[in-house]
Amino acid sequence: MKKKRKPREFRPGSVAYACLIYLFLYLPIFVVIAFSFNSSKMNIVFEEFTVEWYFKMFDNRQLMDSFVNTVIVAGVSTILSVIIGTLCALGLYRFEFKLKNAISSSLYIPIVIPELVFAIALLSFFSALHVSMSMVTLIIAHVTFSMPFVVITVRARLAGFDRSIEEAARDLGANGFRTFWRVTLPMIAPGVISGGMLALTMSLDDVVVSFFTAGPESTTLPLKILGMVRKGVSPDVNALSTLMIVGTIAILLTSNFIQERLERKL
């Protein structure tokens, strides 16, 4: 590895290498997006530009259902993770109690454990209780693997929290709830948002856990594609996938922007 003479300048070799890696990372995404505008039914050559698949996809009921499922599961599991996770982070920050260390380190279990093991564990657990797989089991699964990330992110934010501001609010007559709402929450908001975004992306990105914990009526878009891919995928899948790609990126960029604004306000 080279040591840079002028470390703050781009060098042609580095730029070329970085571009190559970025090309590799974006290539399959470009393929999906490009073919969503292709008039040919086969994903081989680009024939003519069209947006017809973006209308035709609405006729594909199963496909649309899977997309709606994906959105519902991601939304509900993110909200639950954020509420439970933020509460936990606040509790771990504020109180001293026995088992605190044990609880903090058990938060790392879902992060460290292979997802496949977690997936089959939940599948076995639910079927031992004769619970059939549905949207509910899917949401439970997603909350379980994403909530620890919320706790860790919010905790990291709280670590740099000046407690005297809270005390000042109390001294000036604010009650506990008001202090939380007007002082604590705005302070930890950037952490809560980034924890929530982490939970959202993890839910949208998940394949392995959903594969085992989704019921026949609650398949998500990725699972639907996995089922179709051997037989050949219809082009409306490209259109819907493009929507999902663009949607996810748009949400995350917006939240990033909001987060930066919040940071600046403090």
Next chain:
Amino acid sequence: MNRFFKKHLGVFVTVGPTVLWLGIFLLIPLAYVILMTVLTKNAYGGMDFIFTLENYRNLFANEYLKVFGDSIWLSLQTTVICLVVGYPFAYILANAPKRWKGFLVMLLMLPFWTNSLIRTYGWNTLLRTEGILNHFLQGVGLIDQPLEMLYTDGAVLLGMVYALLPFTVLPLYTSIEKLDKSLLEAGSDLGASRVHVFTRIIFPLTMPGIFAGSIQTFIPSLGFFFISDMMGGAKTMYIGNLIKNQFLSARNWPFGAALSIVLIVITLILMKLYTRVGSLEDMA
């Protein structure tokens, strides 16, 4: 008792839900998997509560040892390729001009905010025998016959490297970024060559990043059954697919559970190794 509850009311309200949730939906299910490994499978695809070590004994059958070998080999190749390709990339990112850095890291993360299966499906479209890449290569006259690229072991490796590269790059980036630049200057002032500066200073100091990156690549790669499903032929069986099959088609759950214990053991060994050089907090 009452006083105990009153004193800890805050703890119960805040930390309680998490403890309950993780207890019910994580710890109990995991304990149940461990219990399953010693149960006997019955003829109807269910389990009988009869103690047996049969499932563990079956792990040592030659066909399964081969699956473990193939899986570890694939994950090892994935990890090494990700490190070799990712290290220079992380280095470039970490040394980029400051106003570019945030943007470049964002650009790295962006694809990984979108679903990994959709991206793997993109590769599937590219590599098909009747797919884009072959069509292109034939069009420019580089090949006469379409190449069989999809459904090979190479395609699986490509899919794995693709899916896991950012998981290698991010910890590497963090540890290179943290490097104390004055040490490098001191090294070269004292006459060390660039190669020397790298092998004696940069490389050892970024070891925690290399370890974290490797583990975050190796462990998930063992479980990504959908990548081998979409990119690989049925020729090679990997542990992820084997576990999936035991639970879905073969319906031998006790054996599937024993197989997942293998995954856990591999993970624990790697984590143990890792905690010698870094801390758990760096993983998240």
